Amino acid sequence: MSKKVTIVGAGLVGSLLAALLGKRGHSVDIFERRPDIRKADISAGKSINMACSTRGWKALDLVGAGDKVREAAIAMNGRMMHGINESLTFQPYGKEGEAIYSISRAGLNQILIDHADQFDNVNFHFNHKCLDLDLDTPSATFEISNGDHKEVTTDLIFGTDGAFSAVRSVMQKLKHFNFSQEYISHDYKELSIDSNDGQFQMDKHALHIWPRGSHMLIALPNPDGSFTCTLFLPYEGGNSFEQLNSETEIRRFFEDKFPDALKLIPNLIELFNENPTSPLVIVRCFPWTYEDKVALIGDASHAIVPFYGQGMNAGFEDVSILDELMTKHGEDWNSLFLEFQATRKPDADAIADLALKNFIEMRDLVGQEWFLKRKKIERALYETFPGKFIPQYSMVSFTNTPYSEAVRIGNQQDLILDRLAETENILELIEQGNFKSFIESNNIIQN
Structure with a gap:
């Protein structure tokens, strides 16, 4: 009816x-x-x-x-990490063909x-x-x-x-x-990177992240060649919106933290002052x-x-x-x-x-060596045992597995990853093609 x-x-x-x-x-x-x-x-x-x-x-x-x-x-096929030294590191989100869409x-x-x-x-x-x-x-x-x-x-x-x-x-x-x-300790502000005569100035098929510990900048592509950027900062304290209260401070902060992004945002001061600072709840x-x-x-x-x-x-x-x-x-x-x-x-x-x-992973962990090692192990498990090991991120983003179930399985996976990360030659086993036999002989992935 x-x-x-x-x-x-x-x-x-x-x-x-x-x-x-x-x-x-x-x-x-x-x-x-x-x-x-x-x-x-x-x-x-x-x-x-x-x-x-x-x-x-x-x-x-x-x-x-x-x-x-x-x-x-x-389509965004993975994260593109921007280092302070302007280095780039790409982390795929899932297997080939798996992407999230901006x-x-x-x-x-x-x-x-x-x-x-x-x-x-x-x-x-x-x-x-x-x-x-x-x-x-x-x-x-x-x-x-x-x-x-x-x-x-x-x-x-x-x-x-x-x-x-x-x-x-x-x-x-x-x-x-x-x-x-609950308001978290960080606010956000929208910025943007314009296209260069309709051309993208960065990789268009990535979610760009500038991870800096307590804060970060991200950028997502738009069809017109531009990127919508979002700056996440604490609203008070060190490296916060509270401190960025002058043109000099804003420019100095970006020169120090996001030098490659600054080159792509010539109108930074105008955008920073015009766009509101908004809370996250x-x-x-x-x-x-x-x-x-x-x-x-x-x-x-x-x-x-x-x-x-x-x-x-x-x-x-x-x-x-x-x-x-x-x-x-x-x-x-x-x-x-x-x-x-x-x-x-x-x-x-x-x-x-x-x-x-x-949030902690994106702003801080993605650039750390131990985290990158775990990601390599996780990816090897996914590719080697696709029917038995689906990473938590892939469960959340590329399946309809209930979120609560993804958390439960993810907690179990953390124990496996911790164990493998402590194996001294684990990356060599992956590179040499001996990973599958090692996992099976040690009964690490259950049937």
């Missing part, structure tokens, strides 16, 4: 969900507090490029938007809104700010840009309105609602649903930091799982919502933890 559905938030997850529900025949109204992103440039300076991987593609293909997104995306947040959002807008039963309402909800009715009250208020009564409400969700703020008043919000909460009437999806229920490239992918996977549960439960939305939050919550917590862990 067709439901009247209200979605609060027309970002990436909201517009994808609208397309899914529209495809399933529901009557969908999606309300967004901002102007139509297709008609107003409102993202400049506050966008970290998205890195789409297997979970994201599954959801995009589910609603029929995958091919359109692929046209606007660029796409601008604004560009992807526009594609998804256009895609959902094709359905006659999906209607977008921009410049509508959610003021309040009545969970029991359910109904939502919106303030329109001219100051008028609009109350909407509906069958289902989905809160896809991000880390600072208005829908969640109402649910937080419920008994036994658990909520935590982790949100955890539970429950995500209220009876058979209201549900939180994406960042509204599990906002994470961007260092595993899984924030969007996790939100999109929410939509895929909802689709599976709609097929399973039919009209029983109460059972659907209960199973959704019970099965999804452990995975949301797991990817939040992994994202923080990967």
Whole structure:
């Protein structure tokens, strides 16, 4: 039976969900507090490029938007590390053919809104700010840009309105609602490397990283030949945004930490001063649903930091799982919502933890000799025993293995890698082709 559905938030997850529900025949109204992103440039300076991987593609293909997104995306086959001495070191993400895909947040959002807008039963309402909800009715009250208020009564409400969700703020008043919000010690600022007459000035098929211990710079490619860069720094203390308060300090910092990047950003001072410095927040909460009437999806229920490239992918996977549960439960939305939050919550917590862990890896460990040794061993295991050893990163990025399961298996793999890294001649065994027999004779990889 067709439901009247209200979605609060027309970002990436909201517009994808609208397309899914529209495809399933529901009557969908999606309300967004901002102007139509297709008609107003409102993202400049506050966008970290998205890195789409297997979970994201599954959801995009589910609603029929995958091919359109692929046209606007660029494959990144691995990390390109930039040393202070301007050296370059490439680390593949997985086996040949495995890649994550760079796409601008604004560009992807526009594609998804256009895609959902094709359905006659999906209607977008921009410049509508959610003021309040009545969970029991359910109904939502919106303030329109001219100051008028609009109350909407509906069958289902989905809160896809991000880390600072208005829908969640109402649910937080419920008994036994658990909520935590944690800002990490680092903020971010967007910069950019322009193309050279349409040509890329660095390898276009890599995610570029300048790891510097407590801080880092990253750059992701765009189809026009440019790179969207993001600087991550502590907001206070040494090597922090707090200290970079003059043109001299900014330029000196980049000359010292990112000399090769500085050569590619001649307008650094202008970008640094114009673009905002934004915080990074982790949100955890539970429950995500209220009876058979209201549900939180994406960042509204599990906002994470961007260092595993899984924030969007996790939100999109929410939509895929909802689709599976709609097929399973039919009209029983109460059972659907209960199973959704019970099965999804452990995975949301797991990817939040992994994202923080990967921040340390990206900014610090990727350039260390012992870490590079472990990566060589890990890659050798993956290539030699592909059916028995899939690295945690590959499980997360290139399979649909539940995040919590990837954490469990990854912890077991760490023990194996620690043991092998302590084997004095392990790299020689790999290079000489004796690795497989060594692993099998020592029963290191279990059948």
